[in-house]
Amino acid sequence: MRVVFFGTPEFAVPPLEALLGEGFDVASVVTRPDKPQGRSRSTLVPSPVKTAAQEEDLPVLQPERPSTSEFLDAIRRLAPDVGVVVAYGHLLTPELLAIPRRGMVNVHPSLLPELRGAAPVEWAILRGLEQTGVTIMQMTAGLDSGPILHQLPHRIPDDVTGGELAIHLAEMGAQALVEALALMEQDMLRPMPQDETRATYAPKITRDTARIRWDAGPDAVMRTTLALDPKPGAWTTLEGKELQIFDARKHLVRAFGAVKGKIGEIVEVSDRSFQVGAQGGRVEVLRAKLGDGKKVASADLLSAGSIRAGMLLGN
Numbered sequence: 001m002r003v004v005f006f007g008t009p010e011f012a013v014p015p016l017e018a019l020l021g022e023g024f025d026v027a028s029v030v031t032r033p034d035k036p037q038g039r040s041r042s043t044l045v046p047s048p049v050k051t052a053a054q055e056e057d058l059p060v061l062q063p064e065r066p067s068t069s070e071f072l073d074a075i076r077r078l079a080p081d082v083g084v085v086v087a088y089g090h091l092l093t094p095e096l097l098a099i100p101r102r103g104m105v106n107v108h109p110s111l112l113p114e115l116r117g118a119a120p121v122e123w124a125i126l127r128g129l130e131q132t133g134v135t136i137m138q139m140t141a142g143l144d145s146g147p148i149l150h151q152l153p154h155r156i157p158d159d160v161t162g163g164e165l166a167i168h169l170a171e172m173g174a175q176a177l178v179e180a181l182a183l184m185e186q187d188m189l190r191p192m193p194q195d196e197t198r199a200t201y202a203p204k205i206t207r208d209t210a211r212i213r214w215d216a217g218p219d220a221v222m223r224t225t226l227a228l229d230p231k232p233g234a235w236t237t238l239e240g241k242e243l244q245i246f247d248a249r250k251h252l253v254r255a256f257g258a259v260k261g262k263i264g265e266i267v268e269v270s271d272r273s274f275q276v277g278a279q280g281g282r283v284e285v286l287r288a289k290l291g292d293g294k295k296v297a298s299a300d301l302l303s304a305g306s307i308r309a310g311m312l313l314g315n
Contacts, residue, residue: 005083007087008032008089012049012107066096085106105180107136108135110135114132117201131156161226214236215315233245243313262312266309285298
């Protein structure tokens with residue numbers, strides 16, 4: 001089966017590698033243009049997918065927009081049987097979706113129709129879901145609304161970070177993809193329409209989403225710090241500086257459920273962590289980053305005098 005692969009971030013690398021490992025004919029890889037970095041924006045950094053493709057000597061296309069007539073003609077010349085899309089980063093036009101003989105399929109890290117959109121991994125943790133998974137979907141013009149071809153479920157561990165869950169779902173997505181394409185080659189796939197009444201959405205993570213709200217309670221604070229670790233990082237403020245928190249654990253207060261001290265106040269410090277009052281309990285912080293500093297153990301901030309009991313964190 002001849003494949004054109006569309007993808008950009010690290011999440012898309014395992015599915016690409018799985019296609020190659022299973023002997024699929026990857027005719028070309030389409031990814032986002034190299035990203036300028038540095039103060040002068042003069043250093044161009046390739047996407048993880050481009051790096052992986054070059055290591056395998058695969059042809060790479062990097063259109064600014066995958067909708068120009070020149071790009072569409074280039075895909076037609078490749079004569080793909082199927083297109084595979086994994087976190088590419090652009091919406092694809094109906095004209096492009098129609099080029100491969102068997103259409104385009106997408107690897108999506110949720111059990112559709114739940115968590116359609118840009119950030120399904122993070123929102124699965126933010127919303128406290130017990131289960132997520134991966135879906136192989138036939139792509140249509142709608143937002144993650146095409147027929148389901150194949151799904152694999154996954155239980156979400158209580159202490160998993162967004163980064164760890166993404167890595168695991170990428171591997172599951174690679175497995176589900178090769179299984180689905182193998183069934184497609186044998187004409188054994190039975191597309192199942194999505195139940196629109198069950199659809200939920202996972203919008204892009206904004207700075208406001210990442211802000212810690214101490215009055216939301218320990219569970220919500222812990223989910224926020226887990227979901228956004230390693231990036232962009234859950235944040236609050238401490239004496240006018242941004243404080244990012246990456247490792248937080250809830251500590252329920254047993255005495256009548258009350259918090260000694262104000263919500264958002266550092267109520268206790270030890271030699272390795274500090275505890276912050278939240279609605280109905282406390283949150284213990286073990287790793288954080290203050291201002292422009294590095295991510296460190298809370299013990300380093302405590303020993304430097306940056307964190308003291310009685311300080312208030314922004315809500």
